[in-house]
Amino acid sequence: MAAMRDALGEVLVSLGARDPKLVVVGADTTGSLKLSAFGTKYPDRFFNVGIAEQNMIGVSAGLALAGKTVIAGTYAVFMPGRAVDQIRNTIAYCKLNVKLIASHGGVSVGPDGGSHQALEDVATMRVIPNMRVIVPSDAISTKKLISAACSSPGPYYIRIARPSSEVIYSEESELSIGKTEVLRDGSDVAIVSNGLLTSRALKAAETLKSQGVSAAVLDSHTVKPLDIETLVRFSRSVCGIVTAEEHNVIGGLGSAVAESLSESRPTRIRRVGVRDVFGESGETEELMAKYGVTERDISEAAMKLVKER
Amino acid sequence: MTTQVISFRDPGRSLDLARLRKISSEIREDILMMLSEAGSGHPGGSLSAVEVVVSLFFVKMRHDPSDPLWPDRDRFLLSKGHAAPLLYAVLSKCGYFPHEELKTLRKIGSRLQGHPDPTKLPGVEIPGGPEGIGLSEGIGMALSSRLDKRSSRIYVMMGDGEMDEGEVWEAAMCASKFRLENLTAIIDRNGVQQDGITEQIMPIEPLAAKWRAFNWNVLEVDGYDFSSILAALEKAEKAKNRPTVIVAHTTKGKGVDFMEWQSEYHGKVPEKAVVQKALEQIKRG
Ligand SMILES: Cc1ncc(C[n+]2csc(CCOP(=O)(O)OP(=O)(O)O)c2C)c(N)n1
Numbered sequence: 001m002a003a004m005r006d007a008l009g010e011v012l013v014s015l016g017a018r019d020p021k022l023v024v025v026g027a028d029t030t031g032s033l034k035l036s037a038f039g040t041k042y043p044d045r046f047f048n049v050g051i052a053e054q055n056m057i058g059v060s061a062g063l064a065l066a067g068k069t070v071i072a073g074t075y076a077v078f079m080p081g082r083a084v085d086q087i088r089n090t091i092a093y094c095k096l097n098v099k100l101i102a103s104h105g106g107v108s109v110g111p112d113g114g115s116h117q118a119l120e121d122v123a124t125m126r127v128i129p130n131m132r133v134i135v136p137s138d139a140i141s142t143k144k145l146i147s148a149a150c151s152s153p154g155p156y157y158i159r160i161a162r163p164s165s166e167v168i169y170s171e172e173s174e175l176s177i178g179k180t181e182v183l184r185d186g187s188d189v190a191i192v193s194n195g196l197l198t199s200r201a202l203k204a205a206e207t208l209k210s211q212g213v214s215a216a217v218l219d220s221h222t223v224k225p226l227d228i229e230t231l232v233r234f235s236r237s238v239c240g241i242v243t244a245e246e247h248n249v250i251g252g253l254g255s256a257v258a259e260s261l262s263e264s265r266p267t268r269i270r271r272v273g274v275r276d277v278f279g280e281s282g283e284t285e286e287l288m289a290k291y292g293v294t295e296r297d298i299s300e301a302a303m304k305l306v307k308e309r
Numbered sequence: 310m311t312t313q314v315i316s317f318r319d320p321g322r323s324l325d326l327a328r329l330r331k332i333s334s335e336i337r338e339d340i341l342m343m344l345s346e347a348g349s350g351h352p353g354g355s356l357s358a359v360e361v362v363v364s365l366f367f368v369k370m371r372h373d374p375s376d377p378l379w380p381d382r383d384r385f386l387l388s389k390g391h392a393a394p395l396l397y398a399v400l401s402k403c404g405y406f407p408h409e410e411l412k413t414l415r416k417i418g419s420r421l422q423g424h425p426d427p428t429k430l431p432g433v434e435i436p437g438g439p440e441g442i443g444l445s446e447g448i449g450m451a452l453s454s455r456l457d458k459r460s461s462r463i464y465v466m467m468g469d470g471e472m473d474e475g476e477v478w479e480a481a482m483c484a485s486k487f488r489l490e491n492l493t494a495i496i497d498r499n500g501v502q503q504d505g506i507t508e509q510i511m512p513i514e515p516l517a518a519k520w521r522a523f524n525w526n527v528l529e530v531d532g533y534d535f536s537s538i539l540a541a542l543e544k545a546e547k548a549k550n551r552p553t554v555i556v557a558h559t560t561k562g563k564g565v566d567f568m569e570w571q572s573e574y575h576g577k578v579p580e581k582a583v584v585q586k587a588l589e590q591i592k593r594g
Contacts, residue, residue, distance in 0.1 A: 023452075023453075023456070044456065045456065047452060047487070049479070049483050049486075050479075050482065050483070050486075052476075052479035052482075052483065054441075054442075054445070054475070054476040054479060055445045055448075055476055055479035055480050055483055056445075057442075057445070058442045058443075058444070058445020058446050058448070058449065058476065058480065059445050059446070059448045059449040059452070059480075059483065060449060061435070061442070061445070061446050061449060062435075062445065062446035062447060062448055062449020062450040062451075062452070062453070063449035063450070063452060063453050064449070065427070065434065065435065065446065065449070065450060066449065066450045066453030066454065066457075067380075067453065067457075068449075068453055068456075085439050085442075086439075086442055086445075086476075089436055089438055089439050089442065090435070090436055090442060090446065093426070093428075093436050094426070094427055094428050094436050095428070
């Protein structure tokens with residue numbers, strides 16, 4: 001198990017050494033997001049603007065317009081939530097070199113409750129032109145994808161989860177933005193997931209195997225631009241696709257996959273995700289079970305597709 | 310009319326009041342001409358701030374129309390982006406783009422978007438449109454300038470109605486936290502916002518006291534008196550350890566009697582014949 005937030009702190013410190021133009025802007029949650037590790041190492045390139053997310057985005061825009069590579073981070077309910085206009089009209093509109101890193105995506109946030117569990121952020125960011133959206137599935141891919149985003153000019157929204165999660169990748173894994181990782185091949189169904197749901201998808205595939213179903217697992221860490229080629233390739237051999245994400249089924253990865261495939265190669269799809277409701281307080285696993293985002297939800301959805309074949 | 314490209318790299322240009330007045334009058338004509346061609350846009354808040362913006366671009370700021378991205382330039386950020394016609398008229402007069410192009414304002418394919426777009430037009434520093442963001446962007450640029458040890462100064466013009474936006478006060482706190490002495494905010498205190506008089510729509514007084522309470526160096530000027538505008542800009546440059554805000558007392562719709570103080574002309578362009586009358590008034594001075 002490893003925390004994506006620790007990975008974030010570590011990767012920023014190493015990127016800070018590589019790129020003297022890298023600056024970090026935070027909004028009173030820098031300890032929680034481990035942005036403070038960067039602040040300790042590079043105090044002159046670290047700006048805490050207080051609990052002021054709109055200003056944080058404006059300041060980030062100004063820094064980027066003046067040539068800096070900017071990391072802006074806080075919790076996903078507040079960024080994008082509190083600052084969608086600022087994100088749209090500065091960072092996205094002018095393709096500014098700002099990487100928005102939001103922690104606390106999904107119900108896995110736990111006891112803080114529904115107010116702190118972002119379930120709409122991927123949707124709001126995905127519909128804004130120029131914005132690219134990434135939801136890493138573990139700590140290692142968090143590091144690799146943030147690092148890649150920092151060497152690619154322009155805006156990114158990168159969403160990570162609060163709890164520690166299983167490690168899926170190794171330091172040697174080669175990931176690239178916009179390219180789906182085939183974690184497991186399969187011929188009956190394909191599970192397309194991201195975030196905390198990817199490790200659950202891998203377990204679901206094991207369960208399915210014991211029931212005689214061959215399930216592929218694809219880590220679709222990049223929601224936008226979506227790797228449609230890989231999806232189409234799999235849609236040719238499987239009887240259906242299960243999407244799995246810790247987000248509202250409206251507007252997130254499931255929507256993105258359904259939209260693209262229905263244009264390029266209509267495929268039967270079942271979406272695992274939160275069914276258009278807010279979360280509540282509880283422990284991570286309890287909430288993931290209650291809101292339908294577990295290994296079991298994934299394997300059941302896959303079984304349904306197989307049975308309907 | 311040919312466009313003359315002048316370099317404004319050297320500081321301390323001479324203060325020729327007659328010339329500044331003539332430039333301001335021509336800018337007002339350009340504003341009305343381009344709005345009339347476009348058939349829509351915002352005259353009131355463009356006309357009110359002419360002298361302040363002329364003072365910046367023609368006297369105070371170091372910038373270079375032949376090299377708009379010169380890294381050591383001073384920067385003017387129009388946070389009240391609906392006053393785009395004013396910015397465009399001034400940029401064109403400085404030589405950033407041909408005067409002819411003013412006529413393309415708000416037309417399809419034009420670099421002169423309804424609200425400024427820095428990715429399209431040289432000389433534009435920030436995108437405009439939503440009020441309340443520019444001061445934050447100014448902070449980012451001021452921080453960057455300090456990190457890079459540049460002497461660039463950042464000027465951010467806001468509207469008085471814009472003071473209603475919460476982000477302005479987030480930024481006000483933030484700029485004093487970071488002691489941004491290279492940042493100057495200018496409030497175009499023209500008394501009127503979109504729906505009416507500011508003190509009726511959302512009272513903002515005591516405005517100077519508010520900024521003082523946020524630890525800013527606060528100056529007030531008559532927004533049509535070049536000497537006092539420029540003196541304030543000098544003072545702002547000398548302030549240490551804190552940002553400066555200049556409250557410029559102005560009149561919405563300045564220069565056209567039937568537009569002055571009228572919220573009706575915040576975002577409405579009159580008929581061509583009425584524009585003709587307005588142009589005559591401006592020419593008479
Ligand atoms: C966030 C936001 N809300 C609403 C508007 C619509 N709007 C455009 S201009 C304006 C009034 C501006 O008043 P002020 O800042 O005083 O500008 P000025 O009088 O100098 O034109 C409004 C409400 C906007 N541009 N941005």
